[in-house]
Amino acid sequence: MKKMFLLALTGWLIFCTLQTDAGKEITSAPTAAAAVDRLLEGNKRYTQYEPIHPDESRLRRKELTKGQHPYAVVVTCSDSRVSPELVFDQGLGDIFVIRTAGNIMGEIELGSIEYAVEHLNVPLVMVVGHEGCGAIGAYVKGEHASGYLKTIIDSIAAESEIKALKIKGDQVFDHFVKANIQHGVREIIQSSPVIRERVANGALTVMGGYERLVDGKVEPLQSN
Numbered sequence: 001m002k003k004m005f006l007l008a009l010t011g012w013l014i015f016c017t018l019q020t021d022a023g024k025e026i027t028s029a030p031t032a033a034a035a036v037d038r039l040l041e042g043n044k045r046y047t048q049y050e051p052i053h054p055d056e057s058r059l060r061r062k063e064l065t066k067g068q069h070p071y072a073v074v075v076t077c078s079d080s081r082v083s084p085e086l087v088f089d090q091g092l093g094d095i096f097v098i099r100t101a102g103n104i105m106g107e108i109e110l111g112s113i114e115y116a117v118e119h120l121n122v123p124l125v126m127v128v129g130h131e132g133c134g135a136i137g138a139y140v141k142g143e144h145a146s147g148y149l150k151t152i153i154d155s156i157a158a159e160s161e162i163k164a165l166k167i168k169g170d171q172v173f174d175h176f177v178k179a180n181i182q183h184g185v186r187e188i189i190q191s192s193p194v195i196r197e198r199v200a201n202g203a204l205t206v207m208g209g210y211e212r213l214v215d216g217k218v219e220p221l222q223s224n
């Protein structure tokens with residue numbers, strides 16, 4: 001009887017592990033390292049044209065009516081070519097997403113990140129910029145902007161990481177994109193005491209990511 005119980009228990013544990021591996025169930029709070037791995041594994045599936053489109057089932061929808069437990073915040077551009085659920089092959093309830101043109105952040109975006117970190121205990125924030133970003137391009141090319149679009153360009157122009165770059169031109173365009181990502185990482189940590197405290201005690205990682213448009217690959221950049 002005891003042996004049967006142990007066999008059943010072992011089977012159940014294997015089942016739970018398989019569920020976790022498939023990205024269907026994560027019941028315990030993930031670490032930042034596990035969250036990075038999960039994002040990059042999904043990105044690998046996406047780049048290899050082998051997405052599994054996890055967590056879109058009827059069961060998943062029902063489960064999520066009880067609450068959300070996303071394992072990462074992704075801050076990225078509004079650009080229609082970089083949808084994070086597709087790029088990281090994630091589903092419903094998996095990632096908490098903030099999107100603006102040029103992944104620029106103001107108080108509302110920072111507040112959204114704070115909500116995910118403070119109330120949903122998300123262990124990872126990744127700021128993902130991308131190749132050929134139109135917002136950064138508009139700044140680099142010195143294009144005229146008016147209205148609220150000017151607010152975005154002015155915000156990019158004011159970043160110290162951007163101002164530190166003297167050379168302009170298409171050949172160094174990516175340098176500006178990456179400088180903007182670096183700024184985003186620093187801004188999140190510096191602007192928010194809640195986030196800064198979590199980073200300091202090791203409960204949160206804030207890092208960058210750079211996405212190539214040609215193959216969709218996300219290259220991890222520096223973290224806190």
Ligand SMILES: [Zn+2]
Binds near residue numbers: 130
């Ligand atoms: Zn963009």
